[in-house]
Amino acid sequence: MFAVERYRRAESVADAVRLLAEDPFSIPIAGGTDILVKLREGHRQYANLVDVHGLAELESIILDTDGTLCVGAGATFTQVMESPLVREHAPVLAEGASWVAGPQIRNVGTIGGNICNGSVCADSVPPLLVLDAELELAGPEGLRRTPLRGFHTGPGIVARGQAEVLTKVLVPAPPRGAFAAASLKYAMRRAMDITTIGCAASVLLDGESIVWLKLAFSVAAPTPVRCPSAEAAASGKPLTAQTVEAVKKTVEVDVAPRTSWRAPADFRMHIIRELSERAMRTAVQRAGGGIR
Amino acid sequence: MNVEITFTVNGQTLSARVHPGTSLLDLLRDQGFTGTKQGCGVGECGACTVLVNQLPVDSCLFLAVWAQGKAVRTIEGEALGNVLSPVQEAYLDAGAVQCGFCTPGLIMNSTAFVEKHQGQTVSREDIRRGHAGNLCRCTGYTTIVDAVERCLKK
Numbered sequence: 001m002f003a004v005e006r007y008r009r010a011e012s013v014a015d016a017v018r019l020l021a022e023d024p025f026s027i028p029i030a031g032g033t034d035i036l037v038k039l040r041e042g043h044r045q046y047a048n049l050v051d052v053h054g055l056a057e058l059e060s061i062i063l064d065t066d067g068t069l070c071v072g073a074g075a076t077f078t079q080v081m082e083s084p085l086v087r088e089h090a091p092v093l094a095e096g097a098s099w100v101a102g103p104q105i106r107n108v109g110t111i112g113g114n115i116c117n118g119s120v121c122a123d124s125v126p127p128l129l130v131l132d133a134e135l136e137l138a139g140p141e142g143l144r145r146t147p148l149r150g151f152h153t154g155p156g157i158v159a160r161g162q163a164e165v166l167t168k169v170l171v172p173a174p175p176r177g178a179f180a181a182a183s184l185k186y187a188m189r190r191a192m193d194i195t196t197i198g199c200a201a202s203v204l205l206d207g208e209s210i211v212w213l214k215l216a217f218s219v220a221a222p223t224p225v226r227c228p229s230a231e232a233a234a235s236g237k238p239l240t241a242q243t244v245e246a247v248k249k250t251v252e253v254d255v256a257p258r259t260s261w262r263a264p265a266d267f268r269m270h271i272i273r274e275l276s277e278r279a280m281r282t283a284v285q286r287a288g289g290g291i292r
Numbered sequence: 293m294n295v296e297i298t299f300t301v302n303g304q305t306l307s308a309r310v311h312p313g314t315s316l317l318d319l320l321r322d323q324g325f326t327g328t329k330q331g332c333g334v335g336e337c338g339a340c341t342v343l344v345n346q347l348p349v350d351s352c353l354f355l356a357v358w359a360q361g362k363a364v365r366t367i368e369g370e371a372l373g374n375v376l377s378p379v380q381e382a383y384l385d386a387g388a389v390q391c392g393f394c395t396p397g398l399i400m401n402s403t404a405f406v407e408k409h410q411g412q413t414v415s416r417e418d419i420r421r422g423h424a425g426n427l428c429r430c431t432g433y434t435t436i437v438d439a440v441e442r443c444l445k446k
Contacts, residue, residue: 001311001313001314001315001318002313002314002315002355003313004311004312004313006293007293007295007312007313007357009295009357032353032354032355033335033353036315036353036355037334037335037353039313040333040334049312051312051355051357053355053358054358078347101335101424101425102338102423102424102425102426103348103401103405103422103423103424103425104335104338104341104348104349104350104401104425105335105350105353105425107347107348107349108349108350108353108354190421190424191421191424191425192336192424192425
């Protein structure tokens with residue numbers, strides 16, 4: 001039995017916001033695949049639950065008229081992976097979701113939970129960072145939108161107000177032209193494993209040159225990060241091995257990997273450089289380009 | 293704080309009053325469905341896999357209250373009397389069972405996998421990835437993949 005001290009079932013998002021506002025020690029639970037494990041480990045801050053599991057209004061995945069892909073925060077990883085809309089408009093997000101654990105966990109764990117946990121190893125976050133995703137949150141003052149970039153403020157900490165519920169993950173329409181993205185994961189196994197280093201890259205190409213590169217990592221710093229220096233080293237540059245080398249060298253400025261039992265910092269840095277190249281090359285290839 | 297829930301297990305209605313911290317696994321075992329095993333308790337081994345509305349989930353990490361109004365399938369519902377399900381039959385034919393602790397969860401996951409992919413072309417790698425949430429420390433996985441492949445070819 002999980003040591004739940006207070007449990008209230010939300011009938012809607014508005015109801016969840018109200019219930020969260022009533023009890024400053026309460027947190028929303030959706031899939032529970034992280035929260036219940038934490039609770040089992042004895043973390044008392046997860047004992048007062050406002051249950052949003054399976055709320056239909058959080059699960060829809062739709063395409064807005066302006067081309068924005070709106071993924072309900074309560075959509076499970078399986079729903080994200082299998083959604084024809086996600087596969088068509090943000091295939092890299094489906095790819096990122098496919099890296100999560102195994103089928104049983106993906107059938108329950110939600111994309112919103114993956115973000116709101118603030119985990120530095122969240123597999124869905126690097127792809128969303130290179131897509132410039134935004135978040136929609138419902139709170140006592142109504143709805144607000146905020147970029148995903150900057151939402152993670154520290155290890156396990158995000159800028160979600162205590163009474164706020166993440167409702168949607170918004171992915172802007174992809175740019176016109178030769179655009180593609182890739183999401184890679186380094187871990188000991190190809191399943192059921194916490195990420196050692198996660199990486200995603202997106203590129204827009206113009207003939208033989210890179211209009212821009214976006215590069216993001218998980219577990220490479222105290223929060224998931226974008227890599228402005230590495231991106232600058234590639235943007236506007238020709239599609240050459242020298243550009244790739246410049247990215248691999250510059251990325252060190254953007255990250256601050258640490259040593260843990262899973263991997264020492266210098267090994268993580270090695271993986272970061274390597275994944276920078278592989279993610280970039282894969283994205284370039286998918287965008288129809290080639291590196292000379 | 294207890295919550296009244298009603299759902300079906302293997303087609304039979306089950307009503308219970310549960311503490312909201314009760315896992316579906318604990319409720320099922322308390323109700324006599326002890327075929328579902330508790331392994332790791334944190335969603336890593338898959339021994340507690342049951343189907344909720346056809347989807348395999350780790351019942352150790354699934355609150356019982358979430359089963360409200362849903363259809364749960366456990367290993368007890370797979371054989372009809374003495375007639376094994378096609379997946380169970382294939383496990384026997386392939387020699388995919390040894391100690392049997394992980395087997396109920398594996399069979400439930402395989403059943404969902406086979407039902408979802410019936411008529412599709414599925415590689416052995418797809419089957420392996422589809423069973424990544426189940427650990428077995430006795431049989432090795434080859435015979436399990438064989439069993440699933442056998443079912444899909446029927």
